[in-house]
Amino acid sequence: MTHFTYRFEICQYNVNKFNLNIDSRLKFISLRSFKNITSYLMEITEEKVMMALSTVIDPDFKKDLVSLNMIKDVRIDGQHVYFTIELTTPACPLKDQLGNDSRSAVKEMVSDTAKIHINFTSRVTTLRDFRSDVLPGVKNIIAVASGKGGVGKSTVAVNLALSLMRSGAKVGLVDADIHGPSIPTMLGLKGLRPGLEKVGDKHKIIPLDYKGLKVMSIGFLVEADQAIAWRGPMVTSALRQFITDVLWGELDYVIIDMPPGTGDVQLTLAQIVPVTGAVTVTTPQEVALADARKAMSFFMMNGVDIPVLGVVENMSYFTPTELPNNKYYIFGKGGGRKMAEEYNVPFLGEVPLVQSIREGGDIGVPAVMDNDPIVTSAFDSVSRNVARNVTIKNAQVREQLVENKS
Ligand SMILES: Nc1ncnc2c1ncn2[C@@H]1O[C@H](COP(=O)(O)OP(=O)(O)OP(=O)(O)O)[C@@H](O)[C@H]1O
Ligand SMILES: [Mg+2]
Numbered sequence: 001m002t003h004f005t006y007r008f009e010i011c012q013y014n015v016n017k018f019n020l021n022i023d024s025r026l027k028f029i030s031l032r033s034f035k036n037i038t039s040y041l042m043e044i045t046e047e048k049v050m051m052a053l054s055t056v057i058d059p060d061f062k063k064d065l066v067s068l069n070m071i072k073d074v075r076i077d078g079q080h081v082y083f084t085i086e087l088t089t090p091a092c093p094l095k096d097q098l099g100n101d102s103r104s105a106v107k108e109m110v111s112d113t114a115k116i117h118i119n120f121t122s123r124v125t126t127l128r129d130f131r132s133d134v135l136p137g138v139k140n141i142i143a144v145a146s147g148k149g150g151v152g153k154s155t156v157a158v159n160l161a162l163s164l165m166r167s168g169a170k171v172g173l174v175d176a177d178i179h180g181p182s183i184p185t186m187l188g189l190k191g192l193r194p195g196l197e198k199v200g201d202k203h204k205i206i207p208l209d210y211k212g213l214k215v216m217s218i219g220f221l222v223e224a225d226q227a228i229a230w231r232g233p234m235v236t237s238a239l240r241q242f243i244t245d246v247l248w249g250e251l252d253y254v255i256i257d258m259p260p261g262t263g264d265v266q267l268t269l270a271q272i273v274p275v276t277g278a279v280t281v282t283t284p285q286e287v288a289l290a291d292a293r294k295a296m297s298f299f300m301m302n303g304v305d306i307p308v309l310g311v312v313e314n315m316s317y318f319t320p321t322e323l324p325n326n327k328y329y330i331f332g333k334g335g336g337r338k339m340a341e342e343y344n345v346p347f348l349g350e351v352p353l354v355q356s357i358r359e360g361g362d363i364g365v366p367a368v369m370d371n372d373p374i375v376t377s378a379f380d381s382v383s384r385n386v387a388r389n390v391t392i393k394n395a396q397v398r399e400q401l402v403e404n405k406s
Pocket of ligand 2 (some may be wrong): 153154177
């Protein structure tokens with residue numbers, strides 16, 4: 001409104017300056033006012049863009065992008081509108097939707113001739129205190145687990161970590177399978193040893209690097225047959241050491257490949273590591289689902305209390321390389337999704353049984369690095385759902401904390 005008043009005053013000044021008669025004066029004023037109003041209406045301003053964007057709702061948080069502080073750096077240059085949407089994870093599955101909705105809102109509410117340029121950035125959310133002794137600087141810790149062995153935890157953990165990294169996140173991977181570490185083989189890092197760096201009066205371990213992914217496995221520290229014999233306190237101190245004495249740096253996500261089962265090692269890990277959430281991996285067969293239920297109950301158990309981020313169904317269907325559109329549900333269909341419903345947790349996606357996934361694991365080139373579209377799209381979908389549910393969990397816990405305080 002101030003804008004209109006200002007424009008109207010300029011009109012009046014012009015009328016007085018040219019000393020027009022009363023009729024011409026009125027005509028002049030109404031004509032100029034009309035022109036000014038239309039030009040105001042046509043003009044693209046930062047205020048109008050923000051107003052339009054405040055009608056775009058993020059479906060996960062049920063709030064608009066402006067209230068969520070996701071809109072940054074709005075800039076107008078004639079018909080060109082520039083702004084940044086700051087996502088809560090680079091692996092955000094809603095990125096395209098939020099971009100399209102923002103574009104439509106500005107076109108509909110501000111100007112349909114506007115040329116809109118959206119820049120996406122991200123800032124991964126966290127509930128962690130960076131000064132923590134365990135994994136300081138790590139925003140979110142995700143455990144990948146299952147009740148049963150051999151269902152593909154390590155395969156899912158490795159490809160999930162790499163898919164998150166490819167989306168732009170900073171990621172680390174911990175192979176916590178102390179009695180059967182498989183990550184060194186799966187990443188082609190077998191036989192390598194991590195370096196050491198002196199920090200204060202302590203020596204810290206520098207994780208190995210796989211194309212930007214920081215990796216730590218007990219397999220880098222001892223020969224495989226050595227760790228097999230460890231029991232009880234030996235296991236606890238080894239786990240503690242290779243999780244707490246590692247220089248992880250600042251990371252958005254650390255993925256922990258858990259050993260199979262729900263025994264002492266899992267309990268120790270749950271006690272040492274402040275896990276943000278757990279991903280349960282299962283295959284569709286009833287025997288695997290029964291064990292996956294045990295894993296879910298373990299995380300939900302009193303004293304463990306790790307939020308379950310959801311269920312990944314691995315080996316959901318077989319797809320032969322020569323017939324990529326064919327799906328054969330050889331182990332049964334929909335078991336993982338049903339289990340997720342049963343526990344009221346999200347279903348995070350299906351991963352097909354594909355020969356290249358097994359081969360990739362054996363030769364040390366993980367399937368997502370191979371760029372096979374079927375495999376990458378399956379793992380990218382899983383990783384986006386995992387990242388999304390981490391963000392949702394963080395927001396829920398933060399809201400709860402605020403509520404408890406007030
Ligand atoms: N979707 C898949 N398609 C083809 N092969 C797969 C798939 N998922 C896993 N595999 C293969 O199945 C075997 C077991 O997988 P993986 O080692 O990931 O399971 P795990 O649950 O970690 O096992 P463990 O309980 O022993 O740690 C590996 O040879 C792996 O390459
Ligand atoms: Mg494994």
